Amino acid sequence: MKQKPGMTGAVKIKRKTEVKKLLFVWPMMLYPLSLFAVFWVYKNISSFTMAFQSIDAFGKTSWAGLDNFKTFLYDIFQNESDTILRTAVIRSLLMYGVNLLISMPLYIFFSYAIYKKCPGHALWRFLMMLPNIISAFIFGLLFKRFANGPIASLFSWDTPLRSAGTAFPLILFYMIWVSFGTNMLVYSNAMKEVDDAVKESAKLDGVSGMLSELRYVLIPSIFPTISTFLIVGVAGFLMQSGPLVMFYMYNAPGYVYTTGYYFTVRIFNTPNQTGYPALAAGGLIITAVTVPVVMTVRRALEKLGPSVE
């Protein structure tokens, strides 16, 4: 083979090594990247274009301009005869708020107990994972029957999951109740991985009580994990259906709707696709509102988050 002028043996070997590396890297990623191109890139482009189209009962599409956006905004802000979408947005915000203010501190509190190897820690850890293991749907359906049975008779409620005053609080309770397993596991494992040197130097600096250990050593050390969950939570809260499909299939009362459930019902429980473009437009509007919020939260957490120093 003719050698290129100026190309030394070392360069040749380096290039050969590089080619071998790339012949491993790209073929290994080819299949999932192809799936990504179709099921993520194309899907999103298609959803974007759908937002500006209308679809008739036979599936034929035509240009609709901004009509779908108008319909969605009207349903959120002005439609007094059908307030379901407005309720859904409010309920989703409530779900996230409850998760942030109640669940997150409890996750850390319980994780700390497990990390500190409190009496029976191995058993608690096993039991807390049960809702993730025995299936959310079994827990969900059991909860439904328990709420409509023993709990209803205890508080003299009549079908509490179908009453405006009790249904949503019970759903919130259920979501908190079953959510500890994975979170507790992640946080307690993250606490375990905190460098011993950090803990020792904190002790020398006078950090002795448990709460101060949590505040000054553990929370700052596991803050990357906490912020990951906070950011992903902000990003996903408007897409969550909660346990509504499980409790009600497609027939949930309007006062418990969340945005995720609203989209699910409108897509899977309609005979044709005529409503799809309004949903795609709605998705774009919500995305446009949520993205800056997510970015701000991320930046704020990076800048204002606690440090172990």
Add this chain to the structure above:
Amino acid sequence: MRQAYTYRPNGKNRIRETGEASKRIVLSLNTALCAVYCLSLMLPLIWMLYSAFKTNLEYQQDIMAFPKSLLYFENFSVVFEKLRIIRVTTVGGVPARVTYGLGNMLVTSFYFALAVSVINVFFNTVFGYILSKYKFRGRGFLYGLGIFIMVVPIIGTEAAYFRLIQQLGVYDNMVLTVLSAPSVAFSGTYFLLMYAAFKGLAWEYAEAAFIDGAGHYKVFLRIMLPMAMPSMICLVTLNFIGMWNDYSAFLFYLPSYANLSYGLYIFEQNAAQYGVNPPVIYAGFVIAAVPVVGIYSVAQKFILQKFTVGGLKG
């Protein structure tokens, strides 16, 4: 370190850290709360378990009471007999009804859960390995894109997705549904976990193998993959359990198929139509729960130790 000196007339003086008492109080409070919470989780499960052994009459008389006998297996036989799911499919363009019994549903659950979890975790592992250990053009972009997908919500695309899978023939096709599962294998918790697992593994083993003449595939399959096996087992188990319990894929995307979770979901929703009473439903739940509890008990060591997620920075 702050310390307190306690004088005792009997001469057994002691020095202790000042935070010790508060530590004990917080830990006791924490333990008590853990116990109450775990009890609340156990209560409905225990109720389900013993209710599965009650006759309908016993259940109606007092839904909280224990059964007269724990050897009453009639409810389980009723599940085997009556749990039938009829789904409609098209054979050669003609609509046809398919009936799933408990055995078929168990088999479907097993194969679906196994195939999806293996393919998903394998590709998450591939990306975790490549993005943490190799430097190449596009690496930073792929990692950034994965994080972007995680943190930037693109909402309302379900309609487009539903249309797309119908156009591609993935809708109601079990094999294609499984094969299309790892479409964002470089994003999400599983990817982050595998990325962190490989990041923590020394590269010296691979370098030694390269010197001995091994290629990249051999190094990945024979050296690095076995070292990351505990993390993979943790993820396969969790994913398997998740898929075993998933009824929504069968409700939304696979209308000709039924797994056990979907079957029990329909069974519970339409109990009156099936002519079954609550103890029979609970017997069905017990049947569905036993395999995953078994799997979890075996693999819990890996799951409890290896499930760690770090930050979003690369």
